[in-house]
Amino acid sequence: MLESARILSRCDELALCSELPGGLTRVFLSPEQRAASELILGWMREARMSARVDAIGNVVGRYEGDRPGLPCLMLGSHLDTVRDAGRYDGMLGVVTAIECVHALAAAGKRLPFAIEVVGFGDEEGVRFGATLLGSRAIAGTFDAATLVAKDRDGVTLAEAMRSYGLEPERIGEAARRKDEVLAYAELHIEQGPVLEAEGLPVGVVTAINGFSRRRVTLKGEAGHSGTVPMGLRRDALTAAAECVLAVESVARSEPELVGTVGRIEASPGAINVIPGEVRFTLDVRAPHDSLRESALAQMLSRFESICAPRRVAVSVEVLQDHGVSVCADWLMAQMDRAVAAEGLRVRRLPSGAGHDGMAMHALTDIAMLFVRCKGGISHNPAESITEEDAAVGARVFARFIADFVPQKP
Amino acid sequence: MLESARILSRCDELALCSELPGGLTRVFLSPEQRAASELILGWMREARMSARVDAIGNVVGRYEGDRPGLPCLMLGSHLDTVRDAGRYDGMLGVVTAIECVHALAAAGKRLPFAIEVVGFGDEEGVRFGATLLGSRAIAGTFDAATLVAKDRDGVTLAEAMRSYGLEPERIGEAARRKDEVLAYAELHIEQGPVLEAEGLPVGVVTAINGFSRRRVTLKGEAGHSGTVPMGLRRDALTAAAECVLAVESVARSEPELVGTVGRIEASPGAINVIPGEVRFTLDVRAPHDSLRESALAQMLSRFESICAPRRVAVSVEVLQDHGVSVCADWLMAQMDRAVAAEGLRVRRLPSGAGHDGMAMHALTDIAMLFVRCKGGISHNPAESITEEDAAVGARVFARFIADFVPQKP
Numbered sequence: 103m104l105e106s107a108r109i110l111s112r113c114d115e116l117a118l119c120s121e122l123p124g125g126l127t128r129v130f131l132s133p134e135q136r137a138a139s140e141l142i143l144g145w146m147r148e149a150r151m152s153a154r155v156d157a158i159g160n161v162v163g164r165y166e167g168d169r170p171g172l173p174c175l176m177l178g179s180h181l182d183t184v185r186d187a188g189r190y191d192g193m194l195g196v197v198t199a200i201e202c203v204h205a206l207a208a209a210g211k212r213l214p215f216a217i218e219v220v221g222f223g224d225e226e227g228v229r230f231g232a233t234l235l236g237s238r239a240i241a242g243t244f245d246a247a248t249l250v251a252k253d254r255d256g257v258t259l260a261e262a263m264r265s266y267g268l269e270p271e272r273i274g275e276a277a278r279r280k281d282e283v284l285a286y287a288e289l290h291i292e293q294g295p296v297l298e299a300e301g302l303p304v305g306v307v308t309a310i311n312g313f314s315r316r317r318v319t320l321k322g323e324a325g326h327s328g329t330v331p332m333g334l335r336r337d338a339l340t341a342a343a344e345c346v347l348a349v350e351s352v353a354r355s356e357p358e359l360v361g362t363v364g365r366i367e368a369s370p371g372a373i374n375v376i377p378g379e380v381r382f383t384l385d386v387r388a389p390h391d392s393l394r395e396s397a398l399a400q401m402l403s404r405f406e407s408i409c410a411p412r413r414v415a416v417s418v419e420v421l422q423d424h425g426v427s428v429c430a431d432w433l434m435a436q437m438d439r440a441v442a443a444e445g446l447r448v449r450r451l452p453s454g455a456g457h458d459g460m461a462m463h464a465l466t467d468i469a470m471l472f473v474r475c476k477g478g479i480s481h482n483p484a485e486s487i488t489e490e491d492a493a494v495g496a497r498v499f500a501r502f503i504a505d506f507v508p509q510k511p
Numbered sequence: 512m513l514e515s516a517r518i519l520s521r522c523d524e525l526a527l528c529s530e531l532p533g534g535l536t537r538v539f540l541s542p543e544q545r546a547a548s549e550l551i552l553g554w555m556r557e558a559r560m561s562a563r564v565d566a567i568g569n570v571v572g573r574y575e576g577d578r579p580g581l582p583c584l585m586l587g588s589h590l591d592t593v594r595d596a597g598r599y600d601g602m603l604g605v606v607t608a609i610e611c612v613h614a615l616a617a618a619g620k621r622l623p624f625a626i627e628v629v630g631f632g633d634e635e636g637v638r639f640g641a642t643l644l645g646s647r648a649i650a651g652t653f654d655a656a657t658l659v660a661k662d663r664d665g666v667t668l669a670e671a672m673r674s675y676g677l678e679p680e681r682i683g684e685a686a687r688r689k690d691e692v693l694a695y696a697e698l699h700i701e702q703g704p705v706l707e708a709e710g711l712p713v714g715v716v717t718a719i720n721g722f723s724r725r726r727v728t729l730k731g732e733a734g735h736s737g738t739v740p741m742g743l744r745r746d747a748l749t750a751a752a753e754c755v756l757a758v759e760s761v762a763r764s765e766p767e768l769v770g771t772v773g774r775i776e777a778s779p780g781a782i783n784v785i786p787g788e789v790r791f792t793l794d795v796r797a798p799h800d801s802l803r804e805s806a807l808a809q810m811l812s813r814f815e816s817i818c819a820p821r822r823v824a825v826s827v828e829v830l831q832d833h834g835v836s837v838c839a840d841w842l843m844a845q846m847d848r849a850v851a852a853e854g855l856r857v858r859r860l861p862s863g864a865g866h867d868g869m870a871m872h873a874l875t876d877i878a879m880l881f882v883r884c885k886g887g888i889s890h891n892p893a894e895s896i897t898e899e900d901a902a903v904g905a906r907v908f909a910r911f912i913a914d915f916v917p918q919k920p
Contacts, residue, residue, distance in 0.1 A: 294738030311737060315782060324595070326890040327771035327794045328720060329703035329863035332763045334887075339772055343755035350749045354741045362736035363748055364782045366775060370594035372637055373724060373773045373792040373830070374865075375890045383782040385736045421782075454737030478739060 104205050104500055106493035112197045115141060116181070117189040125483055126187045129253075130224035130235065131159055131262040138181050142196060142221045149204035151219065157276035158239035159223035159268055161196075165203045168212040175506050176278075176286045176466070177202070177499075178220030180236065180458055184228055188291075188485020194473065194492070195289040196221040202500040215284055215508060225458050229253045229262075237461035242277035249273075278465060284508040285433055286462040287469045289499050291487060293455050295478030303494040305449040306437045307470035309389040310460050311360075312426035314398050316384040318345070318405065322414040324370060324378030339368045339377035341414040348404035349384060352397050358452050359388045359397050383421075389452035391425050427460045430467035432509050437469050440502035444494065455480075467509070471499055513614050513909055515902035521606045524550060525590070526598035534892055535596045538662075539633035539644065540568055540671040547590050551605060551630045558613035560628065566685040567648035568632035568677055574612045576625040583625035584915050585687075585695045585875070586611070586908075589634030589645065589867055597894020599884065603901070604698045605630040611909040624693055624917060631867050638662045638671070640830065646870035651686035658682075687874060693917040694842055695871040696878045698908045700896060702864045704887030712903040714858040715846045716879035718837045719869050721800050723807045724830040725793040727754065727814065731823040733779055733787030748777045748786040750823040757813040758793060761806050768806050769863065770795045792830075798861045800834045836869045841918050842878035849911040850880075853903065864889070876918070880908055 119138040120126045128134040139161045146153035146163030153163040161181065164174065179195025199219040206213070222236030230251040238244045249260040249270050260270040292298075297305050322336035346363045353361030362385045368377035384401065388394035402418060409416045438448045451472065459468040473495040476486035528547040529535045537543040548570045555562035555572030562572040570590065573583065588604025608628040615622070631645030639660040647653045658669040658679050669679040701707075706714050731745035755772045762770030771794045777786035793810065797803035811827060818825045847857045860881065868877040882904040885895040 292738070293735060294740070295734075295743050296740060299743060313737065324891045325888065326702050326864055327773055328722065328769060328796045328865060329701070329887065329889060330769070331766070332759065332769060334704070337759075337771075339775065340755055340759045343752035346749055346752035347756070350741065350746070350752075357740070357742075360737065360739070360741055362746075362783075362785055364736055364777070364784050364786060365780045366748065366777050368773070368775050371774045372593050372635070372890075373640070373794055374635065374642075374771070375593050375773050376771055377773060378891070385782050387737050454739070455735060456737075478734065478743075480735065480738075 103208065104201055104493065104496045106489050106496060109197050109201050109492045109496060110489055112145065113189045113193050116193050122186060126183055126189055127185045128181070128183045129229040130182050131229070131266045135159070135181060135223060136266070139221065142181065145200050146219065149200050150207040151203060157268060157272050158236055158244070159263070159266055160236045160240065160276065161221040163200070163219045165207065165217040166212065167216045168214055172216045173282055173284050174216035174218040175503065176218045176220060176283050177288065178222060178458065179288050179290055180222040180225030182224050182226050182228065184226050184481045186483060188480055188482055190291045190475065190485055190487055191293065191480050192225060194291055194487070198289050198496050198499055201496055202503055205500060213504065215506065217503065222458050230259050233456065234458060234461040237458035239273055239276040240278055241461045241465040243461060243464050244273055280465060283466045285430070285467045285469065286459060286465070287433065287502065288457060288459055289471045289473060289495055290457060291475040291480060291485070292472040293475065293478065293480035296451050297449065297472060297474035298476070298478060300449060302447060302449050303474050303491040304441060304446065304498055305451045305472040306434055306441060307429055307453050307472055308434065308450050309429055310427040310453045310457050311387040311389050312391050312394050312424050313385060313387040314394055314423050315421035317419040317421055318382050318384055319417045320380045320409060320414050322378055322412065325376040327374045327376055330376060335376055336413045337376050338380040338414055341409050341412045342366065342380040342382055344408040345405050346382070348408060349401050352400050352404065353386070356393060356397070359393055360454060361386045361397065361401065387454055389426055427463040427468065429469050433467055433469035436506060437471055437502050440498045440505065443501055444498050471495065471502070512617065513610055513902065513905045515898050515905060518603070518606050518610050518901045518905060519898055521554065522598045522602050525602050531595060535592055535598055536594045537590070537592045538638040539591050540638070540675045544568070544590065544632060545675070548630065551590065554609050555628065558609050559616040560612060566677060566681050567645055567653070568672070568675060569645045569649065569685065570630035572609070572628045574616065574626040575621070577621040577623055581625045582691055582693050583627040584912065585627045585629060585692050586697065587629030587631060587867065588697050588699055589631040591633050591635050591637065593635050593637055593890045595892060597889055597891055599700045599894055599896055600702065600889050601634060603700055603882065603896070607698050607905050607908055610905055611912055614909060622913070624915070626912065634867050639668050642831065642865065643867060643870040646867035648682055648685035649687050650870045650874040652870060652873050653682055689874060692875045694876050694878065695868060695874070696842065696911065697866060697868055698880045698882060698904055699866060700884040700889060700894070701881040702884065702887065702889035705860050706858065706881060706883035707885070707887060709858060711856060711858050712883050712900040713850060713855065713907055714860045714881040715843055715850060716838055716862050716881055717843065717859045718798065718835050719862045719866050720796045720798050721803050721833050721835040722794060722796040722865060723803055723832045726828040726830055727791050727793055728826045729789045729818060729823050731787055731821065734785040736783045736785055739785060744785055745822045746785050747789040747823055750818050750821045751775065751789040751791055753817040754814050755791070757817060758810050761809045761813065762795070765802060765806070768797045768802060770806065770810065796863060798835060833865070833869055836872045836877065838878050839876035842876055845915060846878050846880055846911055849907045849914065852910055853907050880904065880911070
């Protein structure tokens with residue numbers, strides 16, 4: 103029996119492991135993480151899993167299949183949080199996975215594969231500025247250079263590991279072999295408004311979107327707002343306004359594409375001066391790299407054709423590019439069936455936010471199930487889900503696990 | 512003897528009183544204003560004027576007439592600048608007026624009226640967002656509500672005055688009586704392209720265009736740039752971009768109309784967050800009040816129709832409205848004669864920029880003489896005039912002063 107009330111009460115209990123009084127902040131390798139890990143280890147053992155902390159501080163529980171030593175279906179999410187976080191981002195996935203195993207164990211069921219549940223120690227990257235440290239270690243893509251990254255108190259990752267009782271030189275032991283893992287599946291709150299808008303409790307993730315980030319500078323000519331006739335102006339802000347709308351228009355041309363100008367500054371920035379220079383940021387995301395790349399190219403080309411007749415110069419600085427992490431078709435098909443079997447409409451949607459699957463993708467095929475959250479709000483204490491949605495999510499996830507068929511090699 | 516080289520070198524010297532290294536920014540009640548004021552006080556005294564800083568921080572020099580205590584012809588311009596300014600806007604008028612008095616004093620001449628030269632502390636309104644503070648104080652129209660206006664560091668005008676050594680409660684002492692002032696005349700660079708296009712060094716101003724200024728706030732909803740689909744966004748910046756283009760489009764509909772968005776800020780202002788709020792300024796000017804008023808109404812109505820379908824709320828704060836300030840016929844006639852006496856064609860033209868005369872108009876009749884500037888460029892470090900034009904301007908202005916006949920009461 104899946105107990106949704108227990109899922110929520112465990113999220114509440116984890117939320118008390120916080121360095122922020124009255125709120126939730128829990129960073130990698132902190133005393134709060136140790137406290138949260140102790141709770142998770144206990145719940146895993148209660149669900150008849152063998153449970154341990156691995157070489158980088160992830161909590162790993164294992165429920166054997168119908169004979170010992172079988173390759174596993176790996177489930178998980180992260181236990182660290184952003185600062186002043188909500189209580190479901192990450193934790194809901196770990197607690198729900200344990201609940202699913204708990205139900206199997208209570209029914210005395212063993213499956214033709216093992217199940218492992220991982221509570222990743224670091225996904226958000228708050229403490230050391232590098233994200234996905236827990237899942238990278240398991241995927242075998244941990245970059246040793248990160249060991250010298252410092253937190254805001256000047257403590258390196260290596261030092262923090264030692265204080266936590268871990269040995270940085272043994273970090274490679276956290277890495278798993280490809281033949282040990284059949285697939286990775288994660289349940290997570292959506293952190294966006296799509297499911298709520300469509301009245302659906304869950305959705306099947308198609309991909310963790312890739313993203314491109316640019317800084318754009320437009321240079322025109324400053325001038326007096328009262329004396330320069332409209333026809334003689336080289337206004338960098340009216341040019342930027344057209345660019346912002348071009349980003350929106352290109353991004354609207356494909357339902358799964360998003361494009362955002364989040365920062366803008368106009369110089370000199372006085373009420374009576376025509377802006378001579380404008381700088382703005384661009385963030386473009388899509389579930390297909392080709393879509394993102396062609397959208398970005400279109401946007402940049404639109405910037406040029408907007409600015410040329412305005413005699414405004416465009417320059418573009420590359421900040422970041424990250425390719426898409428696609429969920430596996432065969433896993434999505436099985437997740438779809440689990441959703442449909444609960445009598446729900448199957449809604450596939452990409453994930454705009456990053457997740458541990460981005461790292462796990464290097465080790466094995468990945469799948470994700472999104473659970474509706476209130477107002478799409480996340481990374482915020484106002485993050486909220488209903489017990490009913492937690493229950494639906496757990497039922498779908500449990501069915502996906504029970505009916506899981508590994509891909510033919 | 513008028514020394515045009517000294518006029519230019521003094522403008523250069525004032526340009527060094529700047530908070531912007533390698534450029535010119537000097538705002539109201541700043542240490543740079545104090546440094547500029549010290550220079551002006553010295554030059555005034557050198558021209559045998561009594562000189563003082565008045566209750567709001569204007570520099571005021573007085574050259575008595577053929578007997579002490581006569582009403583004055585008031586001359587002046589402003590000493591503050593926009594950000595990253597040119598060195599003639601304002602300063603040329605103050606320095607030329609001092610030069611004219613210097614020549615009178617050197618020749619031992621006294622006129623049948625006193626002359627006062629004012630270097631206004633604030634005309635541009637950069638620091639507190641309210642313009643003409645210096646001339647309003649002298650005209651007796653200073654609005655005490657402005658004392659609580661804050662600069663971008665949260666310092667109020669009242670606090671800034673106290674730090675500067677002034678007492679806000681005594682601001683009324685800066686106001687002059689109508690019977691003390693016969694007229695106000697100002698020499699200023701044109702800041703526009705008309706005189707250059709016609710090959711004329713100077714022109715006689717007919718009126719200062721009216722203007723309307725607004726602060727517009729758009730409220731949408733912030734969200735994760737990766738998770739909120741385009742169709743569900745309430746992006747305040749894309750709405751603002753459409754508004755900026757609407758301002759441009761309405762302003763382009765009439766040749767004498769101009770409209771400018773000079774400042775814009777998007778919040779929270781992170782590369783990965785959809786802007787939930789945008790604030791921008793609006794500046795609309797025209798030579799006829801009815802044209803300006805109808806253009807402004809059109810713009811604000813376009814803002815509403817742009818923002819409504821985007822589910823973005825618009826609020827508009829009135830910052831300033833100022834009708835057209837007409838120059839007095841009797842003063843223009845005397846200025847015309849001074850121009851013609853120098854062998855120049857008389858060209859009358861309106862001013863697209865605002866000037867201290869707009870405030871002085873409440874106290875006395877006003878006149879202005881424009882001096883050609885290169886390319887019509889102003890509010891820009893590229894602002895430039897020739898020494899020859901500075902000399903012509905000074906000669907015409909000196910002649911206007913020497914031949915000035917007060918209006919019969």
